[in-house]
Amino acid sequence: MTIAYLDRTVHETDGEPKPNGGVSTLSKSIDLQGSVETGDKTTIASKDFGGLYSTKPLALIKPAGSDDVSRVIKAASRIPRMTVAARGNGHSINGQAMTNGGLVIDMRSTEENHFRLLNINGSFFIDVSGGALWENVLTRCVSRFGLAPRSWTDYLSLTVGGTLSNAGVSGQAFRYGPQISNVTELEIITGKGDITVCSETRNPELFFGSLGGLGQFGIITRAMVKLQPAPDMVRWIRVVYTEFDEFTRDAEFLVSRDDGESFDYVEGFVFCNNDDPVNGWPSVPLDPVHGFNQGIIPQTGASVHYCLEVAFHYQKGDHPSNVDKVIIFFV
Structure with a gap:
């Protein structure tokens, strides 16, 4: 045309x-x-x-x-x-x-332009378009290969290039770093219109400048993202706090553990102590059979409460006792 x-x-x-x-x-x-x-x-x-x-x-x-x-x-x-x-x-x-x-x-x-699985020395990567949505990348990687990117954002209806231009932070970042720490190669269209491939060793200044660079160094049109085996099952827990000090103490404890028994996902957030559908209890959705029972929270009169959201990944071959063992220390 x-x-x-x-x-x-x-x-x-x-x-x-x-x-x-x-x-x-x-x-x-x-x-x-x-x-x-x-x-x-x-x-x-x-x-x-x-x-x-x-x-x-x-x-x-x-x-x-x-x-x-x-x-x-x-x-x-x-x-x-x-x-x-x-x-x-x-x-x-x-x-x-x-x-x-x-x-x-x-x-x-440009979402469909790139989607290719790479095996480099036993490590897996997905070569994907910068215009692809993370939710579609996840679905395709899991369904086709049983693999998933290591680090995510909370909201997955975002593009690969968009989050890599920022940082890409979620509950896995304490273990694997943000999304920008899990990329090995980029294709960038610079401000002059040049199509440039970059990595840690190839045009490294452009590579590191573009990751988290808010688009000021160019437009990300392709990225090579690290993958790992996707879990077969996930145990998902939310714990509500009325005291900020207790909330931050537990959060710091969980993300600093190095004994091999830490959760795979740890993240915290705040919600209002009311029934407002946007900012209150209803904004903390759970599975329909596990409703949020605000009645068990002490009525301290505080206007906000704090929540830790944690998850642990399991494979089908894991012994059931492993699930209980991991959960016990948290209780």
């Missing part, structure tokens, strides 16, 4: 460039395998999860792959004041995935 170069005419209002005239045709063109959407079709790119800002992009680019992303960035770099933003699943909170009068690249359109 050949599209016209995207241009915008701007005028100054209080020093800020404002779109005026939208998309116009220039003498040159860029060849894209993907598509370009304008007008009402860009609505999804005008807001994000935070809901704090709303901006109107000039166009929404749906690239077919890295080459498209590269061409768009190179074209934008030749247009004065043209800005580009990469959008994963739009889960930013302050408009980081938006651009006013610029180009938004919808990375979700």
